[in-house]
Amino acid sequence: MRFLHTADLHLGSPLRAAASRDADRGAALRLAADGVLARIVDAALDAQVDAVGFAGDVFDSDVQDVTLRARLVTQLLRLTRSGIAVVMIRGNHDALMDHGRYGPLGDGIHLLDRDRPSVDLGGAVFHGLGFRARHHDRSFLPDYPAPVPGRVNVGLMHTSLDGSSGHDPYAPCSVADLLAHGYDYWALGHIHKRAQHIDGHRAAVMPGIPQGRHAREAGRGSVTLAHLGDGAPRIRAIPVADMAFATVPLDLSGVTDFDGRIAAIQRAAQGVEDHHRLLRLRVTGSDLPLSDLSEIAREAVADMPLVDIEAVRRRDTPPAPPGDLARLMAEEAATDSFRDAAREALAAWRDALPREIAATLADAELRALTDEGLTAVNFVLSQADPA
Ligand SMILES: [Mn+2]
Known part of the structure; x- marks a missing residue:
């Protein structure tokens, strides 16, 4: 049984950050993001798999969009016409997606959920439970069917796993x-x-986002190919991202002339040349203003067709915010009651905003939005006259 597994395509994602900084780069990233589903299908056809699994958040939003829906069905048809089955579950982003609104998904496409948690595809039995609300804070695992004895059993699950402290749990459970x-x-x-x-003959794989959208989704996105059913699973990642974000260090200590800076940046920017890379430079050892460094960096990579400078930042962390107040705000922001209130506020704002903007206020962004807000407040406080 050859199985190709992906998740978190986030089709229709607004990609606001890239577009707001540079229109050309925004357009290139939009192309890369729009094409990822087709590249995933290409990979599945190339690898001659038996089935493809989508473990949630295929769409960035559960608001109906007939264009995205048409793109999904068009691409999935390429699979099912080749005899490749598709198994899907809903994630938190597309929890409320009405997949039947524009007609049935089609034969050979199986949307698993509580009313139909399992499907037997011959080579393996697939089990899956999807999100039915934008947030679930309890584990789904106790509700998953028991494995069918003597068969290859595959589970699809959308989960934040154990979660890291400070992040909201989404259907949490331990590996x-x-x-x-x-x-x-x-x-x-x-x-x-x-x-x-x-673990021996068993595996659990988080495939990662197949096409990163910003610097925090770094590295070249991939899908995961698994050979199942004869001994230990054989698993490998197949890159599908056309663009990859990367943060690279740039030490300019002792480099004081223009040519030296150009050469140092070109060395830092060197890398794999088979896909487009968007670099964030983390600078140490230079007092030049960041705007000057950005200009030099763009010039340095001008002749490197697959490299762009996404941003130039200093390595040094910003100065500590002023004392007790910042600490109290951070503590307050980490409480459940603050997060509940913030989630409510986000939901109200989402309802009031046009769809393109509303999607950027997803619950999954809560932590990042809170951090952004705290940083902004602390910055203003740090600039204030102590008198
Ligand atoms: Mn998700």
Whole structure:
């Protein structure tokens, strides 16, 4: 059984950051993001898989969009016409998506949920439960069917896993509990960074976002190919991102002339030449204003067709915010009651805003939005006259 697994395509994502900084780059990223589904289907056809699994957040928003829907069906048809089955679940972003609104998804496309949690595709039995609300803070694992004895069992789950402290849990559960459930392979989604966990003949894989959208979604996005059913699973990542974000250090200590800076930046920017890279330079050892450094950096990579400078930042962390007040705000922002109130506010703003903007206020962005807000407030405080 050859299975290709992906999640978190976030089709229709607004990509506001790239577009707001540079229109050309925004347009290039839009092309890369719009084309990722077609590239995933290409990879599945190339690898001659038996099935493709989408573990949630195929769409960035659950607001109906007939164009995105048409693109999805067009691409999935390429799979089903080649005899490749498709298994999907809903994630938190597309939890409320009415997949039947523009007609049935089509034969060979299986949307698993509580009313129909399992499908037997011959080579393997697939199990999946989707999100039915934008947020679930309890584990779905106890509700997953038991593995079918003597068969290859694959589970699709959208989950924040154990979560890291400070992040909201989304259908949380531990990797150890997943691996103990008895399935051969867990096709996970939600966390945008790739990770795989293997325990003997069992595996749980978070495939990561296939096309990163900003500097925090760094590295070249991929899908995961798994050979299941004969011994230990064989698993490998297949890159599908046309563009990759990367943060690279740039040490300019002792480099004081223009040519030296150009050469140092070109050395820092060197890398794999088979895909477009958007670099964020983290500068140390130079007092030049960032605007000057940005200009030099853009000139340095002008002849490197697959490299762009996404941003230039100093390595040094910003000065500590003033004392007790900043600490109290940070503590308050980490409480459940603050997060609940913030989630409510986000929901109200989402309802009031046009769709393109509303999607940027997703619950998943809460932590980032809170951090952004705290940083802004602390910055203003740090500039204030102490008198
Ligand atoms: Mn998600």
